[in-house]
Amino acid sequence: MKADPQLQWRLLDLQTADTRLAQIAHRAKNLPEAAAVEARTAEIATLDSEIARARVDDEDVQRELTKAENDVALVRDRAARNRQRLDAGQGSAKDMQALTHELQSLARRQSELEEIELEIMERAEAATGRLTALTERRAPLDAALAEAEHARDAAVAGLDQERTDVATRRENIAAGVGGELLALYEKIRATTGMGAAPLTQRRCEGCNLELMSADLDRIRRAAEDEVVRCDECRRILVRTAESGL
């Protein structure tokens, strides 16, 4: 195939644009800013389930506390009624003795129940404290997520802009090359990602191998407008001032 050396050089610009487009696509798929958003979202999900568990624990212990308070109140009320009857002094001596006896056992029972109530109050305080502490962590995480999303959106927008710019440049170069040469470039690029490479200091920059002297002789003898290809990687080899021929 023959093609004007100017057009062959343009293939290198085309390849630079295509390489950049591939880098942009790779970067878009592996954005650290997107990974940061995922990490923050996962942190929030973990915290939310901790908050939900803490809320259930808190509600359970509050119910336990209400029950314990009722138990104490029942005993206290019964003791108060007994004391009233005792103070009124109506009834036989035997009744009075029974009331006194019951008052003593009610006092014991009340002190036992108050001890239980106290223990539950301590647990309730701890459960509420834990719920509050977890809930307070939510707002800073929300703020961190919003910040991460903002950074990701900016990174995506930057890449989109660069992709558009490079794609436009690429289309202009491709249109300038055109014809069979472009078709050959596209065919090779479709299989290897790189259609053309410069020959630099006797080395093909596509496969990075140094050319054998027989190949170099062949290329040296080839006309300027002859399209030459690397024997190793079959890419279009573009001769430049730095080829070392």
Ligand SMILES: [Zn+2]
């Ligand atoms: Zn090569």
